[in-house]
Amino acid sequence: MKKQLLHIFLLLATVAGFTACNSEDNHYTLDRPEDVMQLRSTPDSAITLTADKAQETAVTFTWNAASNLSGDVAYYIEMGIEGSSTYTTDTVRLASEARSYALTTAQLNRMLSDWNGVAGTPSSVSVKLIAMQPEAATYQLPETSSLTLSVTPYDQPKNELYISGTANPAGSSLADAVKMDAGMDNGYTWTGFLNAGDFKLTPDRYSDVPFYGTKGNAYTLVYDELGNGGAEPLHVSEDGLYTVTADLEDMTVSVSRINTENVWMLGSATPYGWNLGDLAPMYKQDEGIFVYEGPLKQGELKFPMQNANKFEVPYIMAPEAGKDITGTGAIEYVTAANSTMHDYKWNVPADGDYRITLDFNRRTIVCERVDLSAQYAKMLEGKRLAANDMKLYLVGDATPCGWNISNANSLHYNYAADPNCLTWEGSLTKGEIKFPFIRSDKWEVPFYCAASFGEQPAEGGNQLTFVDNSGGGQPDRKWYITKAGYYQIKVDVVNRKVYFKETTGK
Structure with missing residues (x-):
């Protein structure tokens, strides 16, 4: 809390100066009250702090009540290294009835660390108890x-803490230890893949002692300075994506497994490019397993884990930049904070249809070429869709893009999710909607339209009508979202139906 009381005392001294002078410039001196509080500490001798007693009480201060002040009294404890050229203090306000104040080993050690105290070297710590009346009508000397x-x-x-051990997929040696992210007040966090196995928390990559582990209680850290059995490594029983705090x-x-619900595709290799509004969703086949089957272009690819309309989100990325995506390979989890520094994307070597499987449990990506031409042939207007990389759009005042057809929202195709359908999900407002085949600056393009004007969504789906408005003048029949x-x-281009299903947002 690091508050300096200097400004309080300067203000009070100024008030005292004015109240001590009368019109004849007579000055009065306030005598320092006798020390009746008698601040004491237990222990009252030199204290040596050790990490194995971090949660134990290191020192307790006690005192008598202030007796020279009338009314409500506020107590303050002010502490700092005595004689420091960069004198920094911690000041704590206590309740008026308080007669003691205790610090744990971890709390006192953090104070010394903040004051630039040197580990293993005694520091002379000045402790002052101050009693004053902040709201007194007349000034009384504290x-x-x-x-x-x-x-x-x-x-x-x-500032540093590392995860090392057999649970670390990068390797069990200390040189492979992964660094945790430091937060406030000695808090650390890390999210990434862990193998089934053990791990320790170490202050560096050079020695596995000292380390932090557990013993008896899985949620309580134990500090083992000598590696003599004072603590045991932490343990995870299954491979997967975890957060450690x-x-x-x-x-x-805390060691908690993350059950991922959504993964998207982003990059020049997707039919939708680098447009953040066009993230292509993967299909969740099973817990931790996501699949995409469909067209890809030669280009780059990575997998966002949030659809937040910004690039700084967590990703699944390649272990090295430009790695060929075909075959079987390893995957890496990259935090949002590291997403610009560790921006390692996969390379799709050629245009074609691909099946991609992300397996979070095994930390693998499997990519292989497939032939979807038979499926495309089943689709109405299949040649047109295939030539357009299976693209279809939605437009209308019910949609996020409104009537801006040049920025129409994309529907997405994933054979693994539904071989007959292009899909989209998001927020719609009350209004009209139809499906153009082309983003354009004009309305003379092919559409999927409603069978009648103002047709409302039906529980069993609505019939699709293909209208080639390339020459203009065709009926403009739209659905109406009520x-x-x-x-x-879901736009089912095989069975010529569209389904509007209201659901819960992700």
Whole structure:
């Protein structure tokens, strides 16, 4: 909380100066009250802090009530390294009835670390108890009581913590340890793939002792300084994507598996390019397994794990830049914070139809060429769709793009999800909708339209009518969405039907 009381005392001193002068410039001196509070500490001798006692009480301060002040009294504890050229203090306001204040080993050690105390070297810590009346009608000189303690801190990791062990897919050696992200107040977090196995939390990549682990309670961290059995490694029983969080002040740890619901495709290799509004969803085949079957172009590809209309999101990426996507290979989870620095995309070597399987459980990507020409032949207007990379769009005042056909929203094709349908999901408003085959700056393009004007969504789907408006003048029959909400739209181009299903947004 690091608050300096200097400005408080300067203000009070200024007030005192004015109230101590009368019109004849007479000056008065306020005597310092006797120290009746008698600040004490337990222990009252030199303190040596050790990480294995992080949660234990390191010191307790006690005192008597202030007796020279009338009314409500506020107590403050002010602490800092005595004689430091860069004098920094921690100041804590306590309740008026408080008569004691305790610090754990972790709390006191963090203070010394913040004050640039040197691990293993005694520091002279100045402790001052201050009693004052912040809302007194007339100024009363604060009461104070002080003491000095010798405190030797330990080398508690402040900025770095690593995950190492057999659960680390990069390798079990310390050189392969992965660095956790440091947060506030000795909090650390990391998200990524882990194998079934054990891991430790170490302050560096050079030695596996000291380390943080657990013993008895899976949620409590235990510090093992010598590796003599004081702590045991953490354990995960299944391969998968995990988030690990550790708090070295509260000495707590959490290891939680992430069950992913959505993965998208982004890149020049997709039919939709780098347009953030056109992320192509993969089909969730099973827990941790996502599949795409459809056309791809020669180009780059990566897999966002959020559809947030921005590039800075978590991704599944290649282990190295430009890696050929065909065959079987490893995948890496990349956090949003690292997504611009570790922007390793796969390379699709040639145009064609592909089947891609992302397996989070095995941390693999499998990509192979497939032949979907027979499926395309089954689709109405199949030649037109295939020539357009299976693209179809939605437009209308019910859609996010409105009547801007040059920025019409894409429907997506994934044979694995539904071989007959192009799909889209998102928010629709009350209004009209139809499906152009082409993004354009004009309306003279082919459409899927309704069979009648103002046709409303039917529970069993609505009939598709193909209208080639390339020459203009064709009937403009649109569907009418009667209720705003989040919808899944399926355009079945084999059975010539469209389905508007209101659902819950992801």
